[in-house]
Amino acid sequence: MKNTLSRRERVKLANRKAILSAAEEVxxxxxxxxxxxxEIAERAEFSKGALYTYFRSKEEIxxxxxxxxxxxxxxxxxxxxxxxxxxxxxxxxxxxxxLEFFEENKEFFQIMASERGRFEMGIKNRLRRxxxxxxxxxxxxxxxxxxxxxxxxxxxxIDPNHLAIALIGMIHSFTAQWILTGxxxxxxxxxxxxxxxxxxxxxx
Amino acid sequence: MKNTLSRRERVKLANRKAILSAAEEVxxxxxxxxxxxxEIAERAEFSKGALYTYFRSKEEIxxxxxxxxxxxxxxxxxxxxxxxxxxxxxxxxxxxxxLEFFEENKEFFQIMASERGRFEMGIKNRLRRxxxxxxxxxxxxxxxxxxxxxxxxxxxxIDPNHLAIALIGMIHSFTAQWILTGxxxxxxxxxxxxxxxxxxxxxx
DNA sequence: TCTAAAACTGACCAATTGGTCAAACATAAC
DNA sequence: GTTATGTTTGACCAATTGGTCAGTTTTAGA
Numbered sequence: 001m002k003n004t005l006s007r008r009e010r011v012k013l014a015n016r017k018a019i020l021s022a023a024e025e026v027x028x029x030x031x032x033x034x035x036x037x038x039e040i041a042e043r044a045e046f047s048k049g050a051l052y053t054y055f056r057s058k059e060e061i062x063x064x065x066x067x068x069x070x071x072x073x074x075x076x077x078x079x080x081x082x083x084x085x086x087x088x089x090x091x092x093x094x095x096x097x098x099l100e101f102f103e104e105n106k107e108f109f110q111i112m113a114s115e116r117g118r119f120e121m122g123i124k125n126r127l128r129r130x131x132x133x134x135x136x137x138x139x140x141x142x143x144x145x146x147x148x149x150x151x152x153x154x155x156x157x158i159d160p161n162h163l164a165i166a167l168i169g170m171i172h173s174f175t176a177q178w179i180l181t182g183x184x185x186x187x188x189x190x191x192x193x194x195x196x197x198x199x200x201x202x203x204x
Numbered sequence: 205m206k207n208t209l210s211r212r213e214r215v216k217l218a219n220r221k222a223i224l225s226a227a228e229e230v231x232x233x234x235x236x237x238x239x240x241x242x243e244i245a246e247r248a249e250f251s252k253g254a255l256y257t258y259f260r261s262k263e264e265i266x267x268x269x270x271x272x273x274x275x276x277x278x279x280x281x282x283x284x285x286x287x288x289x290x291x292x293x294x295x296x297x298x299x300x301x302x303l304e305f306f307e308e309n310k311e312f313f314q315i316m317a318s319e320r321g322r323f324e325m326g327i328k329n330r331l332r333r334x335x336x337x338x339x340x341x342x343x344x345x346x347x348x349x350x351x352x353x354x355x356x357x358x359x360x361x362i363d364p365n366h367l368a369i370a371l372i373g374m375i376h377s378f379t380a381q382w383i384l385t386g387x388x389x390x391x392x393x394x395x396x397x398x399x400x401x402x403x404x405x406x407x408x
Numbered sequence: 409t410c411t412a413a414a415a416c417t418g419a420c421c422a423a424t425t426g427g428t429c430a431a432a433c434a435t436a437a438c
Numbered sequence: 439g440t441t442a443t444g445t446t447t448g449a450c451c452a453a454t455t456g457g458t459c460a461g462t463t464t465t466a467g468a
Contacts, residue, residue, distance in 0.1 A: 008435085008444080031322065033238040037426060047447045049428080058426065088407075114318050117380070118235065149406075156408045158397065165377045166401050173373020174366075176321070193362065197370050201405030202353075203292075204360040212414080212465080241456060251417045253458080262456065415464070425454080434445070 016054050019044045020065045028107035031114055032062055063127035066115075067134060069108045074138040076101050081141070087149035088199075094145060095171065095198070096191050102175045103187040109175055142168060167198050220258050223248045224269045232311035235318055236266055267331035270319075271338060273312045278342040280305050285345070291353035292403075298349060299375065299402070300395050306379045307391040313379055346372060371402050 022044035026035040037058050041048045055061045080097035081090045102109045119135065122128055146160035146167075155163065174194060178187045209217070226248035230239040241262050245252045259265045284301035285294045306313045323339065326332055350364035350371075359367065378398060382391045 012445095031235065031237060033235060036424085038424095048426090049448070050446050052427065053445070110321055114321055117314055117318055117383070120384075150408075153408055155406045156400075156404075158401070158406065162378075162394075162397050162401075163406055165381050166374045166398070166406070169373040169375070169377020170370045171373070172377065173369050177369050179321070180324075190366075193366050194370070196360075197362070197366075197405065199405050199407040200360075201401065201403050202359045202362065202367055202370070203403040204354075204357055216415095240454085242454095252456090253418070254416050256457065257415070260457095410468085412467100413465085415462105417459105417462075419459100421456105421458080423455090423457105426452095428451080429449100430447105432445105432447075435443085437442095438440090 012054075015044075015046070019046065019051060019054055019061070020068070023061050023065055024107045024111070027062060027065070028110040032111075032118075037061075059125070060127065063125075063131055066108075066111070067127065067131050069105060070131065070134045070138060073101055073105075073108075074134060074141060077138060077141050081145055087145060087152050088154050090145050091149060091167070091198070092195055094142065095167070095194050096188065098168075098171045099175070099187045099191055099194075102171075106179055106183055109172075110179065113172065113176060139164065139168075170194055170198060216258075219248075219250070223250065223255060223258055223265070224272070227265050227269055228311045228315070231266060231269070232314040236315075236322075241265075263329070264331065267329075267335055270312075270315070271331065271335050273309060274335065274338045274342060277305055277309075277312075278338060278345060281342060281345050285349050291349060291356050292358050294349050295353060295371070295402070296399055298346065299371070299398050300392065302372075302375045303379070303391045303395055303398075306375075310383055310387055313376075314383065317376065317380060343368065343372075374398055374402060 019040065023035070023040045025043060026040050029035075030039075035058075037048055037051060040061065041051045044051070051061075055064065076097050077094060080093040083093065084090050119128065119132055142164040143160050146155065146163040149155040150157060150160055150163070171194060174190050175187060178185075178190070223244065227239070227244045229247060230244050233239075234243075239262075241252055241255060244265065245255045248255070255265075259268065280301050281298060284297040287297065288294050323332070323336055346368040347364050350359065350367040353359040354361060354364055354367070375398060378394050379391060382389075382394070
C-alpha cells in the first residue's frame, strides 16, 4: 500500500519537499533576507510562478521549513532521552542525538544560528508563533532531563535552565566550528569530548 | 592638551563614531542585508549623502564597525589574561572579561552571532580579510591560555582548541539567552556559574 | 564682512526583487 | 479526440534601496 494519496497529490508533496530543500540551501548560504525567490525557484527547477502555488510568500517558505526541522529535532531529542531511565545516560544520548542531527542538517543549523535572534520579529504572524512554540518546547525538553538529573543528585544543584544553556552552548559551538572548518570529518567523533567536559569539567 | 587635531578633524571623528554607533543598532536589529543606509543615516541624524563622505559603501560601514569592535574585544581579553601568571586565574578573568564586554556591547554580540557564518564571503575584500585576521587572533588568544593551563597540568590533557571552543560556546550561549530574555539583570552575575561548570563540570 | 573650501542635502537613478497573472501546457476521464 | 481541470511559465509591475551629484549651507581664516 503506497498510501491513500492520489498520484497528483503525491507529486505535489514531492515538489513541495524539493522546494523546501532548495530553499534550505539558499537560506543557509545567504540568510533569509538576501536569499531570493528566483534562486530558490531555479535550484528547485521550477519557475517563480510555480513556487507561489506551493507557498504564499517567501516568509511562508522559510517558516514552513523551520517549523518542520525544529519539529524533527525535537522529536529526535525526545526519543534519545526516552530510551533510558537513567538521567546521565539520557544526557549522553542527548549529546549524541544533537550531533547526529546537526551533522545531517548542516544547513538547518546554519540558518538557526544566523536567524535565531530574529525569530521574535513579527510576533503576530501565526506561523512565527508556532515556530517559537516548537523551539521553546525543544528547549524545555533539554531542561527537563537536567532537572531530573539534578533531582536524582546525579548533577550538582544548579538551575536546570543554566545546565541546559551550558550544554547547548557547547554543542552549538563545536558544530559551528566543525562547519567553518569544512564539515568533512565526522561531528559525532566529538561526542566523547563534549560529554567528558560537560560532566567532569576541564580541571585536571 | 586636547590633542593635535583641529576642530574640524575632531568633529569629523565624532561624527564618524556617531554613524558607526547608529549603524551598530540597525545592523543588530535587522542584520546586514536588511539594514538600510537610509535608516542608518536617519538615526545618526545625517543625510544619506553625508554618510557617503564618511564611508565608501554600506559594507565599509559594517566592516569598519566590526573591525573596531573585534579589536577592542581582543584587547580586553589580552589584558584580562596578562594581569596574572596563574593560568586558572587567567581563565577566570577571561570569563569575566567576556561577560563584561558583551554586557557593554550587546548589539555587537548580536551582529557577530548572526553574521559570523558569513564573514568568509567575498574573501578578496581587504577589509574582510583584516576582520577575519583579527577574529582568528582573538580565538588564538583564548586557545593560548588553555594551552598554558594544560601544559601546567592544571587542566586535563585535552586539545586546547577544544577547550577554547567549549568555553566560548558556553559564554555565547549564556549571553544569547540573557539578550533574549530582555538583557535587564546583569550578565556578570553568571560568571560564577560558568566558571564552576567549565572547571568542575556538572556532575555532582 | 568676504571668500574659498569643506560639509551637507535630498531628489534622482539604476538595479534588484517579492509577488502577479494571462496565456500556454499537461493530465485524465469519457 | 474533446473537454475540463489543474499546473507551469516568464514577462511584467511596483516597491525598495545602494549609491550619486548638482546645488546649498556652514565654517574658518583674512
